[in-house]
Amino acid sequence: MVFQEHQKKITEQISTAIKEEFQQDFPHESMRLETPPDQEMGDLAFPCFPLAKILKLPPPKIAARLADRMASSPEIEKAAAHGGYLNLFYNKSGFIEMTLREIHEKRDAYGNTAIGNGQTILIEYSSPNTNKPLHLGHLRNNTLGMASANLLDAMGYRVIKVNLVNDRGVHICKSMLAYQKWGGGETPESTGTKGDHLAGKYYVLFETKLKENPDLEEEAQALLHKWESGDEETLSLWRRMNEWVYQGFRKTYSRMGTAFDKWYFESDTYRLGKKLVLEGLGKGIFYRREDGAVEIDLTGHGFDKKVLLRPNGTAVYMTQDLGTAKLKYEDYAFSRSLYVVANEQDYHFNVLFKILELLGFEWAKGCVHLSYGMVELPEGKMKSREGTVVDADDLLDELKSLAREAILERRSDFEEGELERRAEEIGQGALKFYLLKVNPRNNIQFNPKEAIAFEGATGPYIQYSHARIQSILRKAGDLSFDSLDLSALGNKEEFSLARQLYNFPMEIQKAAEEYNPARVCEAALQIARELSKFYKERQVLKAESDELRTARLFLIHCVALALKKALTLLGIQAPDRM
Ligand code: ARG
Numbered sequence: 001m002v003f004q005e006h007q008k009k010i011t012e013q014i015s016t017a018i019k020e021e022f023q024q025d026f027p028h029e030s031m032r033l034e035t036p037p038d039q040e041m042g043d044l045a046f047p048c049f050p051l052a053k054i055l056k057l058p059p060p061k062i063a064a065r066l067a068d069r070m071a072s073s074p075e076i077e078k079a080a081a082h083g084g085y086l087n088l089f090y091n092k093s094g095f096i097e098m099t100l101r102e103i104h105e106k107r108d109a110y111g112n113t114a115i116g117n118g119q120t121i122l123i124e125y126s127s128p129n130t131n132k133p134l135h136l137g138h139l140r141n142n143t144l145g146m147a148s149a150n151l152l153d154a155m156g157y158r159v160i161k162v163n164l165v166n167d168r169g170v171h172i173c174k175s176m177l178a179y180q181k182w183g184g185g186e187t188p189e190s191t192g193t194k195g196d197h198l199a200g201k202y203y204v205l206f207e208t209k210l211k212e213n214p215d216l217e218e219e220a221q222a223l224l225h226k227w228e229s230g231d232e233e234t235l236s237l238w239r240r241m242n243e244w245v246y247q248g249f250r251k252t253y254s255r256m257g258t259a260f261d262k263w264y265f266e267s268d269t270y271r272l273g274k275k276l277v278l279e280g281l282g283k284g285i286f287y288r289r290e291d292g293a294v295e296i297d298l299t300g301h302g303f304d305k306k307v308l309l310r311p312n313g314t315a316v317y318m319t320q321d322l323g324t325a326k327l328k329y330e331d332y333a334f335s336r337s338l339y340v341v342a343n344e345q346d347y348h349f350n351v352l353f354k355i356l357e358l359l360g361f362e363w364a365k366g367c368v369h370l371s372y373g374m375v376e377l378p379e380g381k382m383k384s385r386e387g388t389v390v391d392a393d394d395l396l397d398e399l400k401s402l403a404r405e406a407i408l409e410r411r412s413d414f415e416e417g418e419l420e421r422r423a424e425e426i427g428q429g430a431l432k433f434y435l436l437k438v439n440p441r442n443n444i445q446f447n448p449k450e451a452i453a454f455e456g457a458t459g460p461y462i463q464y465s466h467a468r469i470q471s472i473l474r475k476a477g478d479l480s481f482d483s484l485d486l487s488a489l490g491n492k493e494e495f496s497l498a499r500q501l502y503n504f505p506m507e508i509q510k511a512a513e514e515y516n517p518a519r520v521c522e523a524a525l526q527i528a529r530e531l532s533k534f535y536k537e538r539q540v541l542k543a544e545s546d547e548l549r550t551a552r553l554f555l556i557h558c559v560a561l562a563l564k565k566a567l568t569l570l571g572i573q574a575p576d577r578m
Helices: 002-022 049-055 059-069 092-109 136-154 170-182 195-212 216-228 232-256 266-282 317-332 343-358 362-366 392-410 416-436 459-476 492-514 518-537 546-569
Strands: 044-047 076-082 085-090 120-124 158-165 262-265 294-297 305-309 336-342 367-372
Touching (some): 002 049, 002 059, 002 092, 049 059, 059 076, 059 085, 120 136, 120 317, 136 158, 136 336, 136 367, 136 392, 136 416, 158 266, 158 317, 170 195, 170 216, 170 232, 195 216, 195 232, 216 232, 232 392, 262 266, 262 317, 266 294, 266 317, 305 317, 317 343, 343 362, 343 367, 362 367, 459 546, 492 518, 492 546
Parallel strands (some): 120 158, 120 336
Antiparallel strands (some): 044 085, 076 085, 294 305
8 A cells, every 4th residue: 555655665764774873773664653742843753762772872862863864755854853753754745645646546445454364353242131221331332343343344354243142041030030920911012112121121120129029039040940941931931022122132233333243142152151161070170069060260370260050050151151252263263252341341251261271272362352441420330230221222312312403503404304314323423433432441421412512522523524525525516536736735734634644544553453443533533623724724615726626625535535434434424414
């Protein structure tokens, strides 16, 4: 790709300067260039700290000597030292043209690489339990999962998106038990309730009744035992209620654009897990306790003891994860297997990966937990048991209606159908961007009103920047970029925009490497901010000359491609009008 070639030439020039000045080999492949915090300081920065160790010289000294040594080139106009950094300024002539033509030519593929080389990465996300509807935590999970999958796909990996459904276990039996006792045969149809919400209602009801009658806990355990021994009546209620839940999940997923290539079900994989546990028992990796439970002692590995089968022989959460992990490998021979799961399960995944390693699976090395922080409400932590959750469907509706109001404040010319569609796109754009702009490791303090603003660091701001370009391009009428003279571009705002567009692919790559879509959000915001500055200072449709007008239209057309690319990677729609 053109940008990578350009970067390579620059790193080679630095490498040559190092060789000439210090007679020291410093391979350009290992060089990592950075972007200076302030554009006045330069376009690229080479940190001299790694060299300082080798040369035994202070970094500012090295930077100063390299700045004197660097010759100007078609890529670099000048060099300057700033502390321990060697700062470089692009040669502006040709830079804008190179950047824009490359973007125009690559279109949707702008920013993609082939570094993944077709290797398979499996990514599991969402992974709900079937006793309740999706909540705000799942929304963060789904958006992180989709965005990470999109990023890896753009890097040329073969990405397999999977959902693991924990569709059995004592929590499901709790909803089932409550329904058996107090459901009176109602159904999603009879009540006009979305199926996952109906099942969730009985889960909450169970917890309420449990407070009056602690024996219910044991009844739920007994029901699980019945389920595991294949009791037909229990199984048939389980199938029926789970089907309600799946219908509900599917609706929410399709509304959000959350997609999967494959669904795994705990009710299948726990058997495989049990088999693995018994094999490990045979090999002496696990042992049987006096009460009959099967356990592993991980105290030598910095963990506790972990039960893998209960005394009555039933499987636990870990059991199915052992089976699911192995099945995933058998199905896809992945080189990496990612798990997008909240950080409250950090310990679980450390233990899971350790057990897989002890069982001798080579591929366990490729398992990675993409741990993310919790979403906190102003009122504190969410608890589905107590019904104090933000329901995913409700929140999607709320943002949609906020978006509708925001649109109506600005314009009244949309037909009802378009208004609906745009409100949905913008509401979701607001929500997803809000959840993605925070580094996945950090917690989020959730505030829906803040998310919906058309200005500031929001999804609608990016969507609006894109839509406004489309509107200008429409007004410009029939556009042909065949005979284009870009030499007219070159003022500060135009150059700054081009520079952001040039940097964007590097940010995408880093985002993919770090599994951190927040980098894409930040890059998109920077592009949008530069665009606002550009509009403020320069005219597009009323530019001083025809050449300049066409050139500026071409510039904003490339900006639109970048913004759309960012939104698409984030799983957000890019409306043409809003
Ligand atoms: N269903 C689980 C929960 O809601 C998350 C499953 C995560 N994935 C896994 N392979 N254990 O807490």
